[in-house]
Amino acid sequence: QLQLQESGPGQVKPSETLSLTCTVSGGSITSTSYYWGWIRQPPGKGLEWIGSIYYSGSTYYNPSLSLKNRVTISVDTSKNQFSLKLSSVNAADTAVYYCARRVRIVGASGGYFDPWGQGNLVTVSS
Amino acid sequence: DIQMTQSPSSLSASVGDRVTITCRASQGLGNSVAWYQQKPGEAPKFLLYAASRLESGVPSRFSGSGSGTDYSLTISSLQPGDFATYYCQQYFSFPYTFGQGTKLEIK
Numbered sequence: 764q765l766q767l768q769e770s771g772p773g774q775v776k777p778s779e780t781l782s783l784t785c786t787v788s789g790g791s792i793t794s795t796s797y798y799w800g801w802i803r804q805p806p807g808k809g810l811e812w813i814g815s816i817y818y819s820g821s822t823y824y825n826p827s828l829s830l831k832n833r834v835t836i837s838v839d840t841s842k843n844q845f846s847l848k849l850s851s852v853n854a855a856d857t858a859v860y861y862c863a864r865r866v867r868i869v870g871a872s873g874g875y876f877d878p879w880g881q882g883n884l885v886t887v888s889s
Numbered sequence: 890d891i892q893m894t895q896s897p898s899s900l901s902a903s904v905g906d907r908v909t910i911t912c913r914a915s916q917g918l919g920n921s922v923a924w925y926q927q928k929p930g931e932a933p934k935f936l937l938y939a940a941s942r943l944e945s946g947v948p949s950r951f952s953g954s955g956s957g958t959d960y961s962l963t964i965s966s967l968q969p970g971d972f973a974t975y976y977c978q979q980y981f982s983f984p985y986t987f988g989q990g991t992k993l994e995i996k
Contacts, residue, residue, distance in 0.1 A: 809976065809988070823983055825984040868921075871921050871980060873981070873983070873985060875978065876923075876925075876935065876978075877935035878932075878935070880932060881931075882932050
């Protein structure tokens with residue numbers, strides 16, 4: 764059974780870079796049927812898609828003002844991992860960060876997320 | 890970006906009730922809609938995709954419908970484990986967007 768696990772610091776200082784890694788177990792990150800994504804959820808709020816990556820390194824990012832030009836997602840197939848870097852963080856970036864597998868749907872431009880990791884709460888605070 | 894507006898934001902119901910949550914998109918989605926269930930302190934759990942295709946293992950009391958801009962998730966007979974927050978998601982175009990959530994509470 765495929766499992767995803769986020770890892771990284773629980774606290775980041777303002778203006779610094781948030782770095783998280785997602786380790787995939789029970790399956791290969793190089794499967795051609797899937798993308799791999801990051802989604803975040805501020806405390807008590809809804810879900811925001813951050814971006815997705817294919818095992819080849821192709822990426823799609825959310826161009827929203829809150830994330831614009833600050834996101835980098837990378838993949839390490841040798842470790843079956845993918846990573847998120849979010850630069851110049853501020854208090855609004857405080858959230859639970861989830862990694863998830865994005866299932867490609869034939870005939871559709873995108874897909875749904877399943878399964879999800881358990882989440883990693885990152886607090887931006889000095 | 891495509892805006893996804895869920896209604897209601899919260900809903901009180903009893904075990905055995907039939908409930909429907911709706912999601913309205915700012916433009917047509919061609920059935921490219923998924924639904925998730927999230928319980929407190931847990932990650933979202935995928936329920937169904939393509940507006941009405943149920944994920945394997947999800948109880949048949951869950952169903953989805955809709956077309957164009959309007960979609961809905963129905964739970965035919967609420968069970969104690971169904972009280973949670975539900976989110977819709979569109980994957981018709983980038984960036985993927987979610988509804989703001991509907992919190993289903995026990996009456």
